[in-house]
Amino acid sequence: MDREAVGTADLGRLHVEVGQHGRSAVFTPSGELDHHTAELLSGPLTAALDAGTSRLVVDCSNLVFCDSTGLNVLLAARLRAEQMDGGVHLAGMQPTVARVFEITGADAVFTVHDTLDQALQE
Template sequence: MDHEAVGTAGLGRLHVEVGQQGGSTVFTPSGELDHHTADLLAEPIAAAVDAGASRLVVDCSGLEFCDSTGLNVLLGARLRVEALGGGVHLAAMRPTVARVFEITGADAVFTVHETLDQALQE
């Protein structure tokens, strides 16, 4: 997938911004993270980890939906980063997205923060 296409695939259903704040690489997905859009988040995460990022923060405040494919993207990132001694932090999950993590038990394997600021301060 062309990296310039980030945020345009899936009929604009997902847009992902990537930034650096302190020692954290921050991913801000907005829209729907599902089978059709998962690569839009998976590719920049993989690129960041390949470049040496070991502390990833995902600002979920704009994430309206996440299915099992999206969850698997985050779980895969967690495994890769933890192998490097780092971690994946999730911040500001909306109730519908948080419910997916609760139902699957995935909320127990991530560090979950109520706000992005809390995730960045830890």
């Protein structure tokens, strides 16, 4: 799979890689997405949307924790992307992260894929 890496951000507990794959911006957060680290993902998501990219793919396979602040970052990106006729696709969620989405009902408003490859094929 050809993915062009365009940047990274790191704040100890969270590392975010940003890339491009076709018309999708791809974000790979690794670690803990919470109140203290959410800006590391929020910033690049906002930048992609500001640049006109409306199809955002978040590879959650290395995300080990997500609190309500992290969930709100993803929900805000989803709202903006949908206003641009796009969307946020989540891929490879670990059980502990998936549980947060199930409990809150957020899994019903995102397009969720088992793997990153599946998310990039659409």
